[in-house]
Amino acid sequence: MQGTRYHWNELGSDFAAFLFKTLPLALMIVNDATKVEVINEAAQDIFNISNEDAYLQKGGDILKCINADTPEGCGGCIACKKCILRKSVLEAFNGKVVSRNKGTFHVIHQGEIKVLTLLVTASPIYYEKNTMVIVIAEDISLITQLQGMIPICSVCHRIHDEKGEWMALEKYLMNHSEAELTHDICPVCSEQMRLKHALSK
Structure with missing residues (x-):
């Protein structure tokens, strides 16, 4: 054409x-x-x-x-x-x-x-x-919603949201941004799992 x-x-x-x-x-x-x-x-x-x-x-x-x-x-x-x-x-x-x-x-x-x-x-x-x-x-409102001080539990890492509820970090991120999360495993956790598996034998 x-x-x-x-x-x-x-x-x-x-x-x-x-x-x-x-x-x-x-x-x-x-x-x-x-x-x-x-x-x-x-x-x-x-x-x-x-x-x-x-x-x-x-x-x-x-x-x-x-x-x-x-x-x-x-x-x-x-x-x-x-x-x-x-x-x-x-x-x-x-x-x-x-x-x-x-x-x-x-x-x-x-x-x-x-x-x-x-x-x-x-x-x-x-x-x-x-x-x-x-x-x-x-x-760009959806991209910039995450700002300011956000309380996070130092033990379970749940987020204290604006409604006073505690929710999982990944759920909070998906609710307040355009991010899409997928699960992976970092090298440190991978090594810990390998050692734990080796010790259990």
């Missing part, structure tokens, strides 16, 4: 719109009022919001950040000064390309406050004499 060779300057607006819509990364276009003009399908899935509902909303409103649900609104309270999403967008409007800045957000999900961890990339774009910012938001 003969491929089609495209040059970037030949790609039409229809193809660019198709790419934006279908890329499997959460994308947002932000205007100079730091409000979202459009989001793609991946962003709609991650943040559980339609493109229509996201239109002219601020980032915190789309994420359902708890700081956006204050009288000051998104960008208005003290905590917003440290917001990675906000800082990345503002830096991009100053001409910088911000690559994969890690930020943690407390968001409302199904009536509960959850921790959302994102890698934020932001870059200025220029369209019809307007400067806007394209934002890529990568959800």
